[in-house]
Amino acid sequence: MKLIHTADWHLGQSFHGQERHAxxxxxxxxxxxxxxxxxxxALLVAGDIFDxxxxSLRAxxxxxxxIVTAHQRLPLLDIVLIxxxxxxxxxxxxxxxxMKRLRTHALGRVxxxxxxxxxxERLLVPLTDSQGETRAWCLALPFLRPAEVTGVGTTADEPQDERGNDYVDGISRVHQQLIGAAQEKRRPDQALVAMSHAHLHGAAVSEASERPIVIGGEExxxxxxxxxxxxxxxxxHxxxxxxxxxxxxxxxGSPLPLDFSEVDYPHQVVEVTLADDALVATQAIPVPRPVAMIRVGPASFDEVLEALAALEAPQGLELEQALxxxxWPWLEVKVELDAPLPDLRTRIESALEGKSVRLLRLERRLPKVAEHNAQTRVDLESLGPRKLFALTWQGRWGEPPGEAVMADLDQLLQEVLDSDDEEPRP
Incomplete structure (x- = not known):
């Protein structure tokens, strides 16, 4: 039996204000x-389908x-989305x-x-082979929000680390219950395939583009x-x-880079081959990159201008004629400055005239001495809401906020993060 595993499509992502539908x-x-x-x-899509x-309607x-086209081309294909x-x-x-009429199973809640x-029972999806025989069971576990698995015996007065552990314990219990149910249901010759949207110990995180699952807590x-x-x-995830x-x-992993920091990641889907109840092989299938991502710098202004002048389309053709x-490629430019240059963006855009690239991000890097002297300057892009709150509190009261204050902030931030996905309450 052959499965394709993918995740983190982030359909509808706004890339520095630009859409990526193409x-x-x-x-x-x-x-x-x-x-x-x-x-x-079967096709397994392990969460973050949308951004x-x-x-949007287009996403x-x-x-x-x-889904419709996949069913038309492969009528026996099982699709599982979480x-x-x-x-x-x-x-x-x-x-x-x-979607069930198209052999597609969509699981969003427990x-x-x-x-x-x-x-x-509703989270156990049968996966069938070309003969229509159930050869595996997919344990399709959607992302678990704290409100779904915590709260029993937990109060807002408890230390934040205990409430964080309560969330992890809740996730663990749900996984264990689902795995136990699957073990009871399957026949000896049927494989079990777990699908989850979670952060595992020891896995490498992309800090630039992955939103934390639980703000401020162990997740x-x-x-x-x-x-x-x-x-x-x-x-x-x-x-x-x-x-x-x-x-x-x-x-x-994600099939496309979701930030310039992910340009060098291997972007792929995984082909999984099963025989009876065992894994036979896995193979990474690289995903072609439909739009190039170009990074220039960090370098001096003159070096950046030289690099921009050297941008050429394949085979010497102008990009405008080729694509x-x-x-057109996305472009990130980082310029190291020795002194203020107020018209930097104008000069960079002038250097790009006739170049069919899309400038998405322009970063100024000031001299170290300037950064040291400008103590009140804050780069908001480098701060999350927790750090910004802590700096504001420090400036107002002359001391950092205590653990209880930060715990209350974390709870508020989590409520905001989940607010668009809450059912109306009486």
């Missing part, structure tokens, strides 16, 4: 061709067109009854039975949650493709 469309077209060529039995909880159209921390679980599940146990879980009889663990401890436990505008 890139996402190109990726999904490539993915359709890959599923067809590889004759995959925000309220994605939603990309997803649903992909919500990530960027997604609205309710939105992911809203069209679920219609439900609880009257006795307090996890409703595991990572142990790979030991997945016993040896789980043939493969398909993970989402971290954008760098990697295995965690074992070849069977993998993040597929439509939506496929």
């Amino acid at each position: 890139e996402h469309r190109a990726f999904l077209t490539w993915l359709l061709d890959t599923l067809d060529e590889r004759q995959a039995d 925000v909880v309220n994605p 939603q159209e990309l997803l649903y067109d992909f 919500a990530g921390n960027h997604d609205s679980g309710n939105r992911i599940e809203l069209p679920a009854p219609l 439900n609880w039975l009257d006795d307090g146990r996890l409703d595991a 990572s879980i142990s790979a030991a949650l997945f016993p040896p009889d789980i043939a493969y663990v398909a993970l989402g 971290l954008h760098r493709a990697q295995q965690v401890g074992e070849a069977r436990i993998r993040y597929s 439509p505008r939506e496929r």
Whole structure:
């Protein structure tokens, strides 16, 4: 049996204010061709399908067109989607009854039975082979928000580290209950494939573009949650493709760079081959990059101008002649300055005239002495809300905020993070 594992599509992402629909469309077209060529039995998408909880209509159209076309080309293909921390679980599940007719299973929330146990049955998705036989079970566990797994015996007066551990313990209990239910349900010749959107201990994080799952708290879980009889663990959330401890436990990574800091990551999907209840092989399939990402600098102003002048299209052609505008490369420029240059952007844009690239980010780097003297200067891009709050508190009261104050802030930030995805309450 053959599966394709992918995650973190972030459809509808605004890239420094620019949309990326053309890139996402190109990726999904490539993915359709890959599923067809590889004759995959199932596609697993491990969360963060959209970039925000309220994605644009164009972003939603990309997803649903992909699902319909995939079913037309591969009528026996099973597709399993789970919500990530960027997604609205309710939105992911809203069209679920219609998508089931296209062999697509969308899981956005966990439900609880009257006795307090996890409703595991709805999270167990059968994966069938070309003969229609169930050869594996997908344990499709969407992202778990703190409100879904914490609160019992926990109060706002408890130390933040205890409340953070309560969240991790809650996630662990849900995984254990789901794995136990799957072990009881499957036949000996059927594989178990776990899919989760979470942060595992020891996995490498991209600080520039991955939103923390829980603000201010410990959020990572142990790979030991997945016993040896789980043939493969398909993970989402971290954008760098990697295995965690074992070849069977993998993040597929994002198919496209979501920030300039991710340009050098391997962007891929993972082909997973199963035989009976065991993993036979995994293979990383590189994703072609539909739009180039160019980084210039950090360098002096003269060196930057020289590098920009050297930008050439392939085979000596002008980029404008070679590519439509939506496929022009994204450009990041970092300039090291010895003195203020108020018209820096104007001069950089003048140097780019006739160059079919899209300048997304221009960073000024001031001399060290200037940074030292300008003690009141704060670069907001380098601060998160917690650091900004702590600096403001320090400036107002002359001392850093205490643990209780920061715990209250973390709770407020988490409520804001989740507010767009909350059900209306009476």
